[in-house]
Amino acid sequence: LLVVLTLLIRREGFRVLTAATAEEALTVLERTRVAVAIVDQNLPDLPGVDVLRRLRQRWPDTIRIMLTASADTRTAVAAINDGHVYRFVTKPWDNEEFRVMLRESVQYHDLLRENRRLYELSVSQALQLRALNEALEKKVAERTAEIEAKNLQLEENLLDVIRLLTSVQELRNSSMAGRSQRAAEAALWLA
Secondary structure, eight states: OOOHHHHHHHTOOOOOOOSSSSHHHHHHHSEEEEEEEEEBBSSSSBBBBHHHHHHHOOOTTSEEEEEEEEEOHHHHHHHHHHHSEEEEEESSSOOOOOOOHHHHHHHHHHHHHHHHHHHHHHHHHHHHHHHHHHHHHHHHHHHHHHHHHOOOOOHHHHHHHHHHHHHHHHHHOOTTTHHHHHHHHHHHHHH
């Protein structure tokens, strides 16, 4: 079975790693990132469903395919519910369908990885955007405070100029002495 699968998969241009037991397979997966794992239900040391469950827990991005000679409902349900298999294949399989399934599995794996990469990128960019937004809000608040302080200073300067001009006018024309002060008091009272 391993030889047949290896030849079939290599013809598609993919690299093949094989293991005769579940423990061998898990050891291989510890060392090498794998896009697709094809697991036979009848392994000598562990049922394939248990291997799929471990694969799902340790390497969730690896696409899992169950291969079995017995298409009983219980095995299929366990493979789907516990192992979250991408496909459930019964022996004997059609080589052309198997090739198509294999290509689709690799494409799906690539899509999952790209989706995760884009998600992580969007989260990173959102955090950067938040930091930039906070820095911008801080700068805006600082600039607003500066502008308000300058406006107060300008108002004070304007009032000083008005007082100076009024005083100069009163000095030039003695009949107007104190008149602007009384007008200001009347305007204040009226307001």
